Amino acid sequence: MVCRNKGRADAAKDEIVEKSKNQNIHVHIVDMSSAKQVWEFAQTFSQSNILHVLINNAGCMVNQRELTEEGLEKNFATNTLGTYILTTALIPALKKAEDPRVVTVSSGGMLTQKLNVDDLQFEKGAFDGTMAYAQNKRQQVIMIERWATQHKEIHFSSMHPGWADTPAVQTSMPSFHAKMQSKLRTEAMGADTVVWLAVSAAATKQPSGLFFQDRKAVATHLPLAFSRPTPQEEEKLLAALEEFALKFKP
Structure with missing residues (x-):
């Protein structure tokens, strides 16, 4: 488990161990932003x-434009760049496993957005946290589509979990949560x-x-939506992510 908050991580680990009777659970404290x-x-x-399955589940929806210590907009840093670096850096460990998989927890909210490669840090115009999240x-x-073409030995997938009653939805989207509870x-x-994609033979x-x-x-x-990026826009996104990633590589 890669977690940001040690107290919450240890509590989750204890609950998993208690319910599963599996002691072989390990916590790594990492801030994905x-x-x-x-x-x-x-x-x-x-x-x-060796890594058998990577599930990219960490995410945030920060509703005010906020920069990390590295000078990156926080939603982009966590949801996009963090996912990009973690996955690309762990591909060698995945390729050592039999039947390796990567599952990224995306969101149906992305259906409302066309890729905008010219403003990855949301510097132009009024900041909208929900839109930034959907862009991410x-x-x-x-990224998942691109990696699938590059690394044939690994099975890649992304998914929308549906709108679930989680603390993140309660805090990031309080009015939506109140209406839809x-x-x-x-x-x-x-x-x-997520679990089905991670472990089933059918997936x-x-x-x-x-x-x-x-x-x-x-x-x-969505049908009739003008949300498809051009191959050039996709290429520009991946090139920008690689440049950001290399900038911060130790």
Whole structure:
């Protein structure tokens, strides 16, 4: 478990051990908004471990424009760059395993956004945290599609968990939570497709690089929506992420 807060991480670990009776649970404290910390963790972990499944689940929706200590906008740093660095740095450890997989927890919110490669840090115009988050989630889906074509030995997928009643939804989207509370999924329902993609034999019968909801591959663009990026825009995103990543590599 890669977690930011040690107290909450240890409590979660204790609960998992108690319910599963599996003592073999390990906590690593990493702030995913810190590119340097992500690099250091991934490099150290790769030296002595094989990795079977990576689940990119860490995320944030910060509603005021806020910079990290490294000078990066916080949503982008956590959701996009953190995911990019962690995954690319752990690919060698994944390739040592049999049937390796990467699952990124994206969001259906990305359907509202067309990739905007010209403002990755949200410096132009009024800042909107919900829009920034949706942009990051669109970027994650594009990264998964690209990695699937580059690394055939690994099965990549992204997914939308549905709108679940989690602390993150309560704090980041209080008005949405208040309106939708009776219709929201449980945390277990939200996690179902993540677990299925991580461990089931059926998941890897699906092509690599797809976007899932409720264990089914679904479209990454709404009908008639002008949300498809050009290959050049996708290339520009990946080039920018590589440049950012190398800038902070220890």
